Amino acid sequence: MGASVTPFYDPVELQIIKMQKKIKAGAKFFQTQAVYDPQILKNFKQKTEEHHIQTKILAGIIPLKSPGMANYMNKNVPGIHVPEEIIERLRKAQDKQKEGLKIAAELIQQIKEQNLADGVHIMAIGAEENVPLLLDLSNL
Template identity: 45%
Template sequence: MNFEEKLKSGKMVITSEIGPPKGTNIMPHIKEAEGIKDKVDAFNVTDLQSSVMHLGSLATSRLLAERGLEPVFQITCRDRNRLALQSDLLSASVLGIRNVLVITGDHTVLGDHPQAKPVFDLDSVSLLKVASGLMKGKDMVGNELDGIPEFFLGAVVNPGYEPQELQIMKMEQKIEAGARFFQTQAVYDLTSFESFMKRVLPFGAPVLGGIVLLKSAGMAKFMNKNVAGVNIPDKYINMMAAADKKDRPKVSISIAAELIKGMKTLCSGIHIMSLGWEKYIPDVLEASGF
């Protein structure tokens, strides 16, 4: 079963993330992924995450696919105009990549090349629409394609974002434009996540709840301050603050497990953004009862 089939089967799906390096030293990341491939159903490959220049997500996705791991190719609208975006989608297809996660992308000024020209020719919604069009054999101006790609399109949604209504509205638009699954921003508040899921359940699109492993109380506070839609409750911050440095992974794992257990009944799967703590993923899953 591939990622799509697994989601359709109703099985709880687990995905994780790979951030390609700034440089060519990709193999350690691939090895790490291979180490947990039995626990994880698919791997997201980030596309110049945070607008910082990195190795490309397309090449990395291909390296995973070659090794029998299932990639989710992330593509942002920041760096390419509509020609390049369509072309890269076709490239992904011929490289054996089916899963595509479409994101608008962070603004260039937030990354390490603030002088760069931001493109934003398309946005996530329009790119989803364009990708759907490619699957129907047409490029966005209606020209016939010689060879038609097939994708399993995904998008992101931020449940904690205010006003939530706006996210839901955009989620609907994304579904309309062709998104077949969603990944969420990190979830720390199960009550509000539950109410969000109740709202979006009728849409019928599977949702993978987002998990970010907390590394410290400082990180939690930083995220609360700077990351849109993230609200880490004080109890978790206090737990992290109270833990010794060596005990922090253990505490973090227990928090993640608590959240995952809570989410299991609410959504179709879990997306773990480990941010360098890939090695703890098996522990997290074990603690969550997988």
């Protein structure tokens, strides 16, 4: 049984308490809300280690399709923060969807290289046909 967790939450300690309760209730792993900043995931991992949480964590990855999608998520989806640099990168891109896939691939690579999670959970949101390309771009 899995459960969800939100690394971009202030104070993050409330998420740690929820994780501990969910583990006692039988959770074997956690999937995070979408993450667009590896530093947030790094800070979250440090907090889980400080509180001796020993369970698998999968980082949520939602490939962005446009700057509008990123802005919408920032304004309307609790626990998601798309940094302005990423939104600007999407604005400047000729092919915004392909750029969103590149951004997601870079995040996956950083998560893997820095050992920030035990794996990733790709949420394609109606664009499942792009998952093979995302995996190729991620060198997986």
